[in-house]
Amino acid sequence: MPDNSLKKLIELAKIEGNKFFVLDEKGEPVLVMMSAQEYEKLLVRKIETQMADIEQINREILEAQKRDETQARKSYQEQLRSEVIDSTFSFEAKDPEANLAEEEF
Numbered sequence: 001m002p003d004n005s006l007k008k009l010i011e012l013a014k015i016e017g018n019k020f021f022v023l024d025e026k027g028e029p030v031l032v033m034m035s036a037q038e039y040e041k042l043l044v045r046k047i048e049t050q051m052a053d054i055e056q057i058n059r060e061i062l063e064a065q066k067r068d069e070t071q072a073r074k075s076y077q078e079q080l081r082s083e084v085i086d087s088t089f090s091f092e093a094k095d096p097e098a099n100l101a102e103e104e105f
Contacts, residue, residue, distance in 0.1 A: 013034055017034070017037065019032055021033075
């Protein structure tokens with residue numbers, strides 16, 4: 001392609017914002033020419049999408065942590081209840097002499 005044709009393509013890309021695809025011998029696209037403004041817009045959209053994905057992941061992590069915290073708190077409370085409410089506990093005072101008699105056997 002003569003140098004003049006490349007300059008025309010560059011000017012068209014600048015003025016109209018068009019994209020030009022360069023194909024190899026097999027007809028496969030290997031290069032895209034676009035205006036710098038169009039390329040910047042493309043990058044901004046990509047970054048915005050990535051940021052939205054990161055924010056969604058962070059929200060999901062936070063929700064999972066809250067669920068784990070809630071579950072741990074419930075488990076801890078149940079453990080405390082089982083320690084406080086001991087079914088083998090007797091409110092009857094034991095006679096210390098009776099304990100000595102039991103120990104002698």
